[in-house]
Amino acid sequence: MTQDAIRLKGLTKTYRGTRGQPAKQALKGIDLSVPCGSVFGLLGPNGAGKSTLINILAGLVTKTTGQVTIWGFDQDLNPRQSRAAIGVMPQELNLDPFFTPRAALEVQAGLYGVPASQRRSDEILAMIGLTDKAQSYARSLSGGMRRRLLLGKALVHHPHILVLDEPTAGVDIELRQMLWNNVRRLNQQGMTIILTTHYLEEAQEMCDEIAIIDQGAVVARDSTANLLGRLDARTMVIHPEGPVAALPQAQGITASQREDGAVVLRYHSRQTSADQVLSAVQAAAITIRDVKTEEADLEDVFLALTRPHADNPERGAPS
Template structure:
């Protein structure tokens, strides 16, 4: 039995300009104990899919289950099996951190939960803020409390929707250490993030959404292997020649250019020399998940979605 199953999920919104298909026949399973990544550009349908999973929206077609419980017909059991960390900072300004977690425990009928609350607070670096009012916390600390609220009833499935957006490095490290430990203990984790280095480091399998459809679904290692080739990374203050500009990814002074093989690497370097481009800190490495993601979204690479039955046991 998969921890999460999406079966032909379609969501159509009725708007002033006619129907808009936010999701179009999305189907995949996430096995128990997996650390699974769901990636896609803004507007791809990730939040819609998670809203359906959480019971906040209803699919136009298809079925979603959590630990075998249908999110519509068996909502209570499905919701009890989920712990969801939303993108938005939502908090009650009238309670302390500990009171907030006790109230959240009560929503799920969990009593005498202080031992686990203490463990969650310690794991997320919130122990010294336990009695602080929520209004007194910084944005990063409030996000830690959101994570704690999602975990307070010990759900077998944890959904992290952009959990590290706009937070500091310390929180990211603390969060991932704690969540990785929960995953090692058997919890299933579904992560959406725009920090692709996090997905590459943490997720065993990844699905990529584009315009409401799955365009890639495979093990992370397979996606990276399929990219092949090399990536030249260097710093420069000069403009790249047009032929390279079309295939480069430039962030400030850092340029990255893909190369198929050793001959292509030499050709790129020759073009840079011929154009008089001054290069600093040149590195040659393999493509990372960001390179794979951009290639798939831009249509220059199209890994075939993995069959549904290829789900880790």
């Protein structure tokens, strides 16, 4: 299958105002495609519209206008097939406290019409590390175990696409690693993964492609590598051998000195090469004891794209 796992065209959502509140347009015409087999990150500040988007995909929120195609099925024309193609691990720990993990998986499989012969509850329990808790009440499970059970529930109907809404918010390192190992394995087996996260480092590490949403619109959508390449701000930090008489001076380079004596040189790699920066250092008669350069990370890109100020050159039309 070469087509997109998800395709959104002109997707809008306006929540009706309640109790005198004005209506809120949470999505303002989203065009977005998620390639099959990718790990796709959906990022954005609080209130950007990520949950609204995910809930529309999951069939939990009704869109206002636009077209949603999931695994080739138009959500309006083929609601059953499009729902069957996607599994969602929600943010909230909404589990029935009186169900055991095994029962929760079986009931969920029943809801999706998975015949008993095709259910894989034991396999899923093993994968999420809950085999020995299979018969315990959900209310006796720890927060981490509940989260794992939610992942299991999202997988009962063998979906092509797995959506994870803030899966690692507030979880410990062990659980985070377990989740990511599972996600990587599922992706290697061909599953398309869509995830929202507040941990940009995590998105940088996990996602091949990223869309950044801000105020209901896509402000960037690119491969993670390209997004990182977009910001060409560089910092070179030089630890000099001895005291510095004068800071380097050259066009395109902003030099400053830290309290520990290190000289910090900021430049843009598209205009100034590292070689030119080093020449300026030499010209200032600074002997280098140690040098390191720092590149922009996803956090820098994210801030540059979602900063609410008008003087934000990065914040242009979506690519």
